[in-house]
Amino acid sequence: MSFLSSDKALATSLDAEDPIRSFRDRFVLPTNRSVSASEVSADHLDDPCTYLCGNSLGPLPKRSRELVLNELDRWASLAVEGHFTPKGHGWVEQMDDLNPIMAELIGAKTSETACMSTLTANLHLLMGSFYKPTSTRYKILCETKAFPSDQYAFTSQVIAHGLDPQDAILELHPRPGEYHLREEDILKTISEQGSSIALVLFSGIQYYTGQFFPIKSVTEAAIAQGCIVGWDLAHAVGNVPLQLHDWNVDFAVWCSYKYLNSGPGGMGGLFVHEKWDAKESPRSAGWWGHTLDSRFAMPPTFSPILGAQGFQQSNPSVLAGASLLGSLEVFKEAGGMKPLREKSLKMTHFLESLLRKSSYFKPSSSSSKEGEKGFAIITPSDPSSRGCQLSLLILGGIMQPVFDGLKARGVIGDERKPDVIRLAPIPLYNTFEDCWKAARALEDTFASLGSTESVNGLKIA
Numbered sequence: 001m002s003f004l005s006s007d008k009a010l011a012t013s014l015d016a017e018d019p020i021r022s023f024r025d026r027f028v029l030p031t032n033r034s035v036s037a038s039e040v041s042a043d044h045l046d047d048p049c050t051y052l053c054g055n056s057l058g059p060l061p062k063r064s065r066e067l068v069l070n071e072l073d074r075w076a077s078l079a080v081e082g083h084f085t086p087k088g089h090g091w092v093e094q095m096d097d098l099n100p101i102m103a104e105l106i107g108a109k110t111s112e113t114a115c116m117s118t119l120t121a122n123l124h125l126l127m128g129s130f131y132k133p134t135s136t137r138y139k140i141l142c143e144t145k146a147f148p149s150d151q152y153a154f155t156s157q158v159i160a161h162g163l164d165p166q167d168a169i170l171e172l173h174p175r176p177g178e179y180h181l182r183e184e185d186i187l188k189t190i191s192e193q194g195s196s197i198a199l200v201l202f203s204g205i206q207y208y209t210g211q212f213f214p215i216k217s218v219t220e221a222a223i224a225q226g227c228i229v230g231w232d233l234a235h236a237v238g239n240v241p242l243q244l245h246d247w248n249v250d251f252a253v254w255c256s257y258k259y260l261n262s263g264p265g266g267m268g269g270l271f272v273h274e275k276w277d278a279k280e281s282p283r284s285a286g287w288w289g290h291t292l293d294s295r296f297a298m299p300p301t302f303s304p305i306l307g308a309q310g311f312q313q314s315n316p317s318v319l320a321g322a323s324l325l326g327s328l329e330v331f332k333e334a335g336g337m338k339p340l341r342e343k344s345l346k347m348t349h350f351l352e353s354l355l356r357k358s359s360y361f362k363p364s365s366s367s368s369k370e371g372e373k374g375f376a377i378i379t380p381s382d383p384s385s386r387g388c389q390l391s392l393l394i395l396g397g398i399m400q401p402v403f404d405g406l407k408a409r410g411v412i413g414d415e416r417k418p419d420v421i422r423l424a425p426i427p428l429y430n431t432f433e434d435c436w437k438a439a440r441a442l443e444d445t446f447a448s449l450g451s452t453e454s455v456n457g458l459k460i461a
């Protein structure tokens, strides 16, 4: 394991020259003690753990805590008056602070952006407006093994239109023996079957494999065939640079509790391209989508705000908004996605290079013998086809003990049953040393599992 010792020095020097390293201090990271890292020595128990799980739930930005406390104080001192006090900065105007920063992150105009509600609800909402099947054009093209909530949404939407999901949902599979969808295969399907497809809806980044889909080319091809194109950006927003406006995307939805650190169940968001302003009116209207000028005059007729904010339905959670704003302010201060992506590319590459040196690394799942322990990386190796995350396929039926071993060593990734562990070094708060620690912990974990012992009843020699 000598490579790991020499690479520690490299990690230290990469951290020293990292221009955005000070942003780590803007976050509260769980400690080794709080995550019960049982193998960590007593003198390091109060150090931050190696948190590589911001792709599932980002840690707490200190600024979010401050802003949430401010809103609690405003609630305490003003109660209902807080909606309009101070003048121009009451709760009713809170989204005016959030939407412009969010718009920058997704490459959109502010009028095309709305921070609101939650991901799955926003997906249903926009499918309600944009998925309009006809007798000839009625299919939804999506990736196989999309996040289950999206699959449930697609199925329930087609059923609501009286269609058969077996026929109306067209799932694209990777080629046999492969983990990713090839761009050429997506484009071929769109060109061959486009006339029957009403909606193309992929995730920007696949939650399981970490594949970053070619949003621009898929959107272009689908629009050329007359399809509507929507994207689920749960794993893409705050992770990779996006240009939704220029890419001509019709609509997109996302959550903000992953890379955007808004806290568990935080506020979601949606994008509607301005080309729809004149054509598409919100279908499932609510009073918060009504123009602010007359909203509180309570007129009986809906008069929507032009653009994405016209899709707002309810009075939003101010506490969730404050929490999200705290994080968005940190993104803004860090200089937006450009410096973050630069560091992210380096950090993910660094982690990958360490993992590839491991004695347990297998170039592919098929290169290991039946039952042999080890791991393969199923995230694309091309940096432009991935974000921060690397997905490790754990071979030999030992994902759970490997996951537990990492946690005992203070490394928090996440497990995706049956056999994937996801690790995501995040540029705002992770370090190159975190990558080194994770690779080291993985090596030690595999070594500790022995070569011939039986794990969970499986012989792993």
Ligand SMILES: Cc1ncc(COP(=O)(O)O)c(C=O)c1O
Residues within 6 Å of the ligand: 118, 119, 120, 121, 147, 149, 150, 203, 207, 232, 234, 235, 255, 268
């Ligand atoms: C790709 C994707 N879609 C949908 C969801 C569901 O999001 P929510 O629970 O916020 O609706 C998630 C994560 O939970 C996700 O990763």
Ligand SMILES: Nc1ccccc1C(=O)C[C@H](N)C(=O)O
Residues within 6 Å of the ligand: 055, 056, 057, 147, 207, 234
């Ligand atoms: N496992 C969870 C447990 C609780 C709450 C969310 C999740 C998620 O899966 C979040 C997200 N969609 C993810 O890909 O990590």
